[in-house]
Amino acid sequence: MSQERSKHGTVIVGATSAIARGIARACAERGDRLVLAGRDLDECERIAADVRTRFGVESFAVRLDVEDMDPSAFVQACAERLEGAIDRLVLSQGFMAEQSDAQGNPALVARTQTVNLTSVIQLCEAFVPHLRVPGGMVCVVSSVAGDRGRPSNHIYGSSKAGVNAYLEGLGPRLREQGVGVLTVKPGFVDTAMTWGLPGMFLVADPQDVGNSIVRAMQKRRHVIYTPFFWRGIMLIIRSIPGAIFRRLSL
Numbered sequence: 470m471s472q473e474r475s476k477h478g479t480v481i482v483g484a485t486s487a488i489a490r491g492i493a494r495a496c497a498e499r500g501d502r503l504v505l506a507g508r509d510l511d512e513c514e515r516i517a518a519d520v521r522t523r524f525g526v527e528s529f530a531v532r533l534d535v536e537d538m539d540p541s542a543f544v545q546a547c548a549e550r551l552e553g554a555i556d557r558l559v560l561s562q563g564f565m566a567e568q569s570d571a572q573g574n575p576a577l578v579a580r581t582q583t584v585n586l587t588s589v590i591q592l593c594e595a596f597v598p599h600l601r602v603p604g605g606m607v608c609v610v611s612s613v614a615g616d617r618g619r620p621s622n623h624i625y626g627s628s629k630a631g632v633n634a635y636l637e638g639l640g641p642r643l644r645e646q647g648v649g650v651l652t653v654k655p656g657f658v659d660t661a662m663t664w665g666l667p668g669m670f671l672v673a674d675p676q677d678v679g680n681s682i683v684r685a686m687q688k689r690r691h692v693i694y695t696p697f698f699w700r701g702i703m704l705i706i707r708s709i710p711g712a713i714f715r716r717l718s719l
């Protein structure tokens with residue numbers, strides 16, 4: 470094994486997501502102790518057993534449905550597993566309905582905002598006082614979809630824009646304590662969320678995305694686009710004047 474063993478205590482929420490599995494493997498390869506949380510406890514147990522076997526790290530599965538949770542009780546459950554040493558909170562839960570299904574559908578709108586935005590803020594606020602200082606880290610998987618509102622995906626995009634704004638303020642708020650905040654903006658990734666969607670291009674492998682996220686945590690970066698070329702793509706898209714952007718059917 471090339472990397473130095475870290476022994477970070479890392480909590481990953483949405484652990485059954487393809488990107489989170491990539492993050493868990495990359496963290497375990499570096500020696501992190503893991504809590505893997507999701508609403509499918511059996512699958513979380515399987516992922517925990519897999520990283521334990523492959524990398525010889527301690528890993529624990531915890532059930533968590535972010536639409537029906539007690540964040541303080543979850544923090545306690547994680548602290549017990551990691552013996553109080555929580556270094557990193559990684560949030561990868563996400564929900565994306567078809568824009569056409571979500572339009573005019575209050576239940577789908579509420580679910581999108583709860584899973585992608587409200588639960589992120591609730592979990593960050595619950596964990597921040599318990600993260601190891603200095604050196605703690607909050608990492609949230611947001612999306613390039615939050616950078617601009619497109620007619621084809623703006624209900625989902627609005628939740629990710631909210632995440633970006635929240636984390637943009639959280640970073641400076643925690644700087645003095647030495648706690649880092651990383652906003653991750655993936656482009657298209659080959660996962661269950663995007664399976665079968667039309668118009669996908671430059672689709673990335675979830676393990677490659679997971680590796681890039683863990684590298685960015687090690688380097689204590691603030692914002693990353695992944696794969697890296699999305700930074701350039703989104704620079705161009707963000708620089709399109711509103712008057713022109715409104716006429717594009719994106």
Ligand SMILES: NC(=O)c1ccc[n+]([C@@H]2O[C@H](COP(=O)([O-])OP(=O)(O)OC[C@H]3O[C@@H](n4cnc5c(N)ncnc54)[C@H](OP(=O)(O)O)[C@@H]3O)[C@@H](O)[C@H]2O)c1
Binds near residue numbers: 584
């Ligand atoms: N795939 C892409 O192209 C792409 C691009 C940009 C950003 N992202 C973001 O990347 C993150 C990971 O998504 P993914 O692409 O890896 O898709 P995914 O495999 O569909 O993962 C979504 C994850 O969210 C979990 N989740 C949904 N509702 C939940 C709830 N109520 N409580 C707890 N967990 C819940 C799912 O759990 P279950 O397994 O139980 O359903 C699953 O683990 C998401 O935040 C997504 O928005 C993805």
